[in-house]
Amino acid sequence: MNFSKTTEYAxxxxxxxxxxxKRLYTAKDxxxxxxxxxxxxxxxxxxxxxxELIDSIQGKNGGYRISKNLNDISxxxxxxxxxxxxxxxxCFFGFDNCAFEKKCAMHEKWDSVxxxxxxxxxxxxxxxxxxxxxHSFISNNSVLIKNV
Amino acid sequence: MNFSKTTEYAxxxxxxxxxxxKRLYTAKDxxxxxxxxxxxxxxxxxxxxxxELIDSIQGKNGGYRISKNLNDISxxxxxxxxxxxxxxxxCFFGFDNCAFEKKCAMHEKWDSVxxxxxxxxxxxxxxxxxxxxxHSFISNNSVLIKNV
DNA sequence: CATTAATGATACCTTTAGGTGTTATTTAAA
DNA sequence: TTTAAATAACACCTAAAGGTATCATTAATG
Ligand code: SF4
Ligand code: SF4
Numbered sequence: 001m002n003f004s005k006t007t008e009y010a011x012x013x014x015x016x017x018x019x020x021x022k023r024l025y026t027a028k029d030x031x032x033x034x035x036x037x038x039x040x041x042x043x044x045x046x047x048x049x050x051x052e053l054i055d056s057i058q059g060k061n062g063g064y065r066i067s068k069n070l071n072d073i074s075x076x077x078x079x080x081x082x083x084x085x086x087x088x089x090x091c092f093f094g095f096d097n098c099a100f101e102k103k104c105a106m107h108e109k110w111d112s113v114x115x116x117x118x119x120x121x122x123x124x125x126x127x128x129x130x131x132x133x134x135h136s137f138i139s140n141n142s143v144l145i146k147n148v
Numbered sequence: 149m150n151f152s153k154t155t156e157y158a159x160x161x162x163x164x165x166x167x168x169x170k171r172l173y174t175a176k177d178x179x180x181x182x183x184x185x186x187x188x189x190x191x192x193x194x195x196x197x198x199x200e201l202i203d204s205i206q207g208k209n210g211g212y213r214i215s216k217n218l219n220d221i222s223x224x225x226x227x228x229x230x231x232x233x234x235x236x237x238x239c240f241f242g243f244d245n246c247a248f249e250k251k252c253a254m255h256e257k258w259d260s261v262x263x264x265x266x267x268x269x270x271x272x273x274x275x276x277x278x279x280x281x282x283h284s285f286i287s288n289n290s291v292l293i294k295n296v
Numbered sequence: 297c298a299t300t301a302a303t304g305a306t307a308c309c310t311t312t313a314g315g316t317g318t319t320a321t322t323t324a325a326a
Numbered sequence: 327t328t329t330a331a332a333t334a335a336c337a338c339c340t341a342a343a344g345g346t347a348t349c350a351t352t353a354a355t356g
Binding site for chain 3: 004043058
């Protein structure tokens with residue numbers, strides 16, 4: 001009942017790149033500011049670039065850059081880009097084949113939870129993340145890394 | 149962003165046993181009505197009985213029975229009994245050490261999602277599950293099993 | 297008191313998510 | 327045109343969740 005590490009990483013990466021959305025970031029740049037194992041980060045960057053959320057520039061002086069307007073990238077887009085389908089289970093109990101002629105006590109309640117999460121993720125775009133501040137959380141975390 | 153299989157199984161087990169809360173169910177009884185691999189189900193029943201949500205009676209004619217009043221067992225209790233801590237990550241991005249002198253755009257939003265889920269799980273008790281019907285979802289699912 | 301039908305304990309197997317290592321390719325620039 | 331600095335591809339390793347197998351223990355009952 002949490003996002004996978006992979007999804008969290010993807011969300012961190014884009015939220016970090018948003019600090020300067022026109023800048024070309026190398027994997028090394030991102031590694032130095034976020035708490036993500038380097039080679040795994042590399043792998044994720046390839047996935048994200050294939051998903052069209054970021055462009056990749058190969059060769060010397062290459063790197064990655066956000067490829068769309070910030071208000072065209074929602075958190076849902078990011079979550080989906082790495083293959084997670086948030087709250088994919090329609091049924092609270094995980095049943096695939098509930099007939100629900102009579103819905104159980106959890107049906108409506110859980111449906112409402114799912115809608116809430118879906119709405120938050122879909123309605124929050126990267127421009128809102130960017131606007132929300134100096135990203136103290138990221139610099140704090142990078143200090144932790146440098147101490148390791 | 150879903151419950152683990154284990155948690156779903158636990159929720160199904162208790163929601164099934166609630167149909168007759170005074171009855172002693174054998175693992176076989178439960179297996180025949182729920183879509184849970186038999187040996188894994190056995191393992192979970194042992195965990196649940198250690199967690200005091202159900203009593204186990206050993207020996208011939210033994211089995212399991214709900215051990216408390218239905219309104220004293222919340223869905224949260226069940227989730228916790230199998231070791232899952234729903235939405236344990238306080239931070240949307242999974243950071244352990246965010247200073248948040250200035251909170252990011254997701255902080256309040258995610259906090260609210262977490263509270264919603266926690267509240268639903270804590271406030272729904274087994275008596276409400278019991279009251280919610282003839283459990284058509286379970287019998288439907290057991291038909292599926294019998295066809296396999 | 298042996299049998300039988302149930303749970304308990306423990307160890308092992310399988311699949312998947314997360315993470316690492318190595319080599320190939322691309323491209324700017326000396 | 328060679329070198330260096332970047333990404334791309336692919337294979338492999340590790341840890342955790344999910345699932346299986348075997349044997350031990352308990353207790354009712356003929
Ligand atoms: S009615 Fe209950 S069991 Fe059926 S799909 Fe809805 S939540 Fe699941
Ligand atoms: S402010 Fe943002 S980054 Fe910091 S703990 Fe809250 S959600 Fe996480």
